[in-house]
Amino acid sequence: MFTRKSIGVALLVVLSAGFAQAAGPGLGQPIATSDIAAWDTSIMPDGSGLPAGRGTAAQGAQIFAGKCVACHGENGVGGSASALTAKGPITSINGGEKTIGNFWPYASTLFDFIRRAMPWQQPKSLTNDEVYALTAYLLALNKVIDDNTALDAATLAKIKMPNRDGFIIRFPDRI
Amino acid sequence: MKRTPAANRGDNLTPVAGNGLLDRRSFLRGGAAIAATMGYTLVNNAAAEPLADDPWSLTPGAVTKPYEQRSRYEEKVARTLTNPKGETRVQNARTPLHRLNGVITPAGQHFVVAQSGAPDIDPAKHRIVIHGLVKRPLVFTLDALARYPMVTRTHFLECGGNSAPLFSPTPMQANLQALHGLVSCAEWTGVLLSTLLEETGIDPKAKWLIAEGADAPTLTRSVPLKKGLDDAMIALYQNGERLMPANGYPARLLLPGWEGNMNIKWLRRIKLTDAPAMTFPETKTYTQLLPDGKALQFYFIEEVKSFITQPSPDLKMSGPGFYEISGLAFSGDGKIAKVMVSADGGKSWAQAALQEPVLDKSFTRFRLPWRWDGGPAILQSRAWDDKGNVQPTRAEFVAKRGELKAPLSLVAFPNQHFNAITSWGITADGEVKHVYA
Structure with missing residues (x-):
């Protein structure tokens, strides 16, 4: 026979178990990390997330001529899309276009953005090797790396962009 | 709706700031009673035409649709597009804020980038x-x-x-x-x-x-x-x-x-x-x-800002007399606490009425009665939020953020996060122009 006290304890156990499950509707479906891989293409500024693969500026130049030049122009200037190189650093508010060499703070952004968004009409159609090659081509065009540097996960992560320290966080207290 | 010129109507209401700005309470409950006891001067307008039934009052109207459409007379009130053919570049649609009222933007008029x-x-x-x-x-x-x-x-x-x-x-x-x-x-x-x-x-x-x-x-x-x-x-x-x-x-x-x-x-x-x-x-x-x-970088917050929606460029004044100045204020950091309005380019200011409810990080509609004397005027609004943030003057803003050497295209984005005061210049012939003051 249960004592009043033991019934009380049993009820508490049941209630707390019930609360644990009732925190929310619980309608999300679990998913394995490997099953998120096709979407999880974010590259972090320290290079984490960079996939296997390799490419050179020479290979990138060929891909650029076939898939990018129509919008970005010869040597990345003069097209309908944003210019990809500039003559010098930005020194004022009238500094002209922000380009890879004179503005972008991280090389990882180049890989991430090309892979997810380019070419504009067929995004996500490039292989990882092609993305490394285009990244190498654009960084060489901007004199950030020399023409012979092959890019892969290790070499890309080590690149320091010229304007890396050109930014002021506007609202640090909100981070 | 055409505003009726009523040059004398506000005569018994005391201006509270330069160039004819009236007390924000003049036409609110209570304020109206004061106005009534003081008495309006009779308006000297031309007499209206005799009234007769219009065609739409003499025949059944349109069939109700599953999804309602606007009146055909309102179709020009629409967003303006920067890339209507969908070329391979960004597409912007701008909201016709000067032809809307209240605080809610209809979904079909909501801006898009x-x-x-x-x-x-x-x-x-x-x-x-x-x-x-x-x-x-x-x-x-x-x-x-x-x-x-x-x-x-x-x-x-x-x-x-x-x-x-x-x-x-x-x-x-x-x-x-x-x-x-x-x-x-x-x-x-x-x-x-x-x-x-x-x-x-x-x-x-x-x-x-x-x-x-x-x-x-x-x-x-x-x-x-x-x-x-x-x-x-x-x-x-x-x-x-x-x-x-x-x-x-x-x-x-x-x-x-x-x-x-x-x-x-x-x-x-x-x-x-x-x-x-x-x-x-x-x-x-x-x-x-x-x-x-x-x-x-990481300019997260859309900072406190306001502008006058009526009158504003494209909305020509229809003669001297009474108008309601109306506009929008908002802050990405809280609720709007106060809006001040000037009709003399910032020399003097009057506090605008805020439409309740004033909500967090929402448009707040402000209003202020104004008796335009028909002379040149510069209208401005300035907003404060409940976190103590103040909308800067243009001079204050430019001192910190700079300005361009030369104008760019209206649809270019030479810079961002501009939240300083906007000024509308009213000319003697009733045109409303964008000015710096």
Whole structure:
């Protein structure tokens, strides 16, 4: 026979178990990390997330001529899309276009953005090797790396962009 | 509606600031009683025509439709487009704020900045995954989200590049829609992100979240987790209806008061991380050059701002007399606390009435009665929020952020996050022009 006290304890156990499950509707479906891989293409500024693969500026130049030049122009200037190189650093508010060499703070952004968004009409159609090659081509065009540097996960992560320290966080207290 | 010139109507109301600004309480409950006891001077207008039944009063009207359309007389009230043919560049649609009233922007008039058009998403197939530094990665369908507790909140949404023409060294001649049309306000309904993060659990190392859209460029932005847990919402409804496709159908991230581009449309993925991803939009597009060539980054908040919507360019004055000055104020950091209006270019100011309810990070409509004497006037509004933030004068703003050497195109974005005072110059013939004062 249960004592009043033991019934009380049993009820508490049941209630707390019930609360644990009732925190929310619980309608999300679990998913394995490997099953998120096709979407999880974010590259972090320290290079984490960079996939296997390799490419050179020479290979990138060929891909650029076939898939990018129509919008970005010869040597990345003069097209309908944003210019990809500039003559010098930005020194004022009238500094002209922000380009890879004179503005972008991280090389990882180049890989991430090309892979997810380019070419504009067929995004996500490039292989990882092609993305490394285009990244190498654009960084060489901007004199950030020399023409012979092959890019892969290790070499890309080590690149320091010229304007890396050109930014002021506007609202640090909100981070 | 044509405003009736009534040069004498306000004569018994005492101006409270230069150039004919009247007390904000003049026509409110109580104030009206005072006005009535003081008595209006009779208006000397020409007599109206005799009244007769119009054709629409003599025949049955149109059949009611399943989805109502506006009157054909209102069809010109529409957004202006920068890329109507959908060429391979950004598409902007600006809200006709000068021809709307109240605080809610109709869904079809809500501003849009679409980097690569609106995807045609099948809601039955759409998925939102939350993963990264969580205890349990989870995938949510829209059917699942529909069963979660929801909230309804009214918030403005503003593009970081709104008002960019005001970086010009001379006032660009354009209407309110062209100058400030990349801001709108809607009633949003959805599930708070914090509700879903309770179910995934949060790894204590998580400080940021990366939000990603399902559009062609799968646009991504990094958001401090603090904001995600504060008031971020996965919005499913806009003004009571499902989101418009160009506003993120079937689900968007809503970060009340924060830079429009961060409010990821067509939301498909949220990854918790210990650092920002430094994505393309947050390192290039939405960074703001300063006079010395350095740039601001993570300019999250759309700061306190206001502008007068009526009168404004394109809305010609119809003769001296009584007008109601009306406008919008908003702050991405709180509620609007006060709006002051000047009719003499900032020499004297009168406090405007705020339309209740004044809501957090929402449009607030302000109004002030004005008796225009028919002479030149410069109208300005200036807003304060409840966190102590003050809308800067243009001179104060330019001293910090700079201005361009020469005007650019009205649809260019030479810089962003302009929130200084806007001035409308009224000429003696009733034209309203954009001026700097």
